[in-house]
Amino acid sequence: MRTRFSTGFVLLALLVAAPGAELAQISDTDLAERVAESVRLYPKFSVFDDVNVAVNNRVVTLTGRVTTPQKKDELGDRTTRIDGVRSLVNDIGVLPPSARDQQLRQLVARAIYNHPAFWRYAELANPPIHIVIENQRITLTGEVESRTDSMLAYSLAQGSGALSVANQLKVGRR
DSSP, X not given: OHHHHHHHHXXXXXXXXXXXXXXXHOOHHHHHHHHHHHHHHOTTOOTTXXXXXXXXXXXXXXXXXXXXXXXXXXXXXXXXXXXXXXXXXXXXXXXXXXXXXXXXXXXXXXXHHTSGGGHHHHTSSSOSEEEEEETTEEEEEEEESOHHHHHHHHHHHHTTOOSEEEEOOEEOOO
8 A cells, every 4th residue: 555655646746747847948939939829829919919029037028019908918818828937027018099090000901911912911810010000100010021022011001191100020031
């Protein structure tokens, strides 16, 4: 009977210790990828939101801008539930509600994603060009395949009547 208890105890100890050992092994890069995927898969995440992920020693920092306080809170909650996250710094800003900004969002999104050059992006589950508008100022973020795509998106956004347009699109391989 004593042997059985010892064996059962050892098995229980191994089961409890195994997940902790796995978590200790996760790299910041892998954790950042998990968090970024969680953000991309968040059902309410749209082209009008922009969230960036940084990880240092399993401390996750979220930055960027979203259109509602609910998105900020829910993205934070999703992140803290990811195995390996030690703690969270949720520095996501919430864009102020504005009817004019909302009109601009729709106008710019249509101008970009209805343009034939961007149809290949528009059909993706998570279109890569994000349109962040605050106080009639546009910031384009995300990643496109070429400098030509970046400049065309910028040009289309400039035609919207916004006060300014900042092009922060990265050019890389999609």
